[in-house]
Amino acid sequence: MRKKIVAGNWKMNNDLAETRSLITALKNELPDTDAEVMIAPAYTNLYPAYEALKESQIEVIAQNMHFAGSGAYTGEVSASMLKSVGVKTVILGHSERREYFGEDDALLAKKADAALASGLRIVFCFGEELTDRKSDNHFKVVEEQLKNALFHLDAEAWKHIVLAYEPVWAIGTGETASPEQAQEIHKFIREVLSARYDESLADSISILYGGSVKPNNAVEIFSQPDVDGGLIGGASLKAEDFSAIVKAI
């Protein structure tokens, strides 16, 4: 049985006081659930968030990390630093990292190796641009992203990977992939995994959908058979909306 997951990616939002207050609201409002619930605050707020939530059902995860263990990489944070503040899971490959910070598949492969070597679980993001979707090239693009960044890994490593399909054209735009579009590509992703590994591995991987998931569309999206939850941006910044989305799973 695959894990259901709802993860909130707070991106570069919320200072320390705002982080504390959103956490308090979440503790009050989140419904009981069998799904895994995660939030990804900014680096500076990881430890206070971890301290505030360590006895709760909410896991605090990181938005990114560097591939090196330590060294002269000004402004960067390593896997072991994340672990030292209680983090067990890291998001890699978010489209904003790809677009604004030039992260490509080869770099993401190195980051994935470093995260796994340190014992971190990965939420790996990928997804096509609008031009790929319009030219019907999205299947190929998604397959290549996975192949280039993750297909060098053995089956054992995949026990520590969650996938998050996020069509770039649906992120922060209010434009959501239809439930059918999400299902179609999630099913395709499982076929690609099955061809590279096997059916049982493909069936075991949680594949989240991300891109303008809101309380009013979450039920429909999450009800698709190959959608195992969501990676939520904007709507994760309001306790009420995030709680409604967790309820939808």
Ligand SMILES: O=C[C@H](O)COP(=O)(O)O
């Ligand atoms: O990481 C989350 C995704 O980028 C989705 O963001 P969004 O829900 O604001 O579209």
